[in-house]
Amino acid sequence: MVSIIVILLGTYWILKKRLPNAVGGRFAKVISRVYLDRNTSLVLVRILKEYYVILISQNQATVVKKLDTIEEGEIDSEIGSNFETILQRFVGGKK
Template sequence: MGEIGELFWQVFLAFAFLVAFLGVVYFFVRRRNPFASSKNIRVIERCYLDRNSSIVLVRLIDSYYVLLITPGGGTVLKELSESEIGHLEEAEKFSSIFFKKLGKNEKKDGS
């Protein structure tokens, strides 16, 4: 019985070290992710053409670009002018659409 108990504790300890190691890796990846959200770059809309390529509308500081993203890289298709930009980011929030469909008033952020 002593060998089985010792083997159990070795397996348990190895599993605990593995979980701790994965937790540390997860923490550092989340902290140092270079693709984390930025206040200067924002993806406004994405439309998939097929599983490997998509057209993306991106805001970069105060300019808007239409990009073609493929496995081989990205290509700027067009920079949008002020008249074309219009109300791109004034889209209705999901919560307001959801509550309209339910027939209820939208919940306010403060309540």
């Protein structure tokens, strides 16, 4: 019985170390989210080193815009800011 538990824990540890964290973590990170209504939100996401504004509704997700001009430090320095300020700076619109 103890050997089965050791094998299961060892397998879990090996898989956790070897398999990429596909749900988030290293590859994707939600920087900020703004809810437009109860079921719809705009999300600023970093996937690898690229940034996207994604409109997420109850049944679909649509890439609104890929942000090409963002430097790595620009977003990190503005994380304390609200999403609207960041979105206006990089996408445009009313100021």
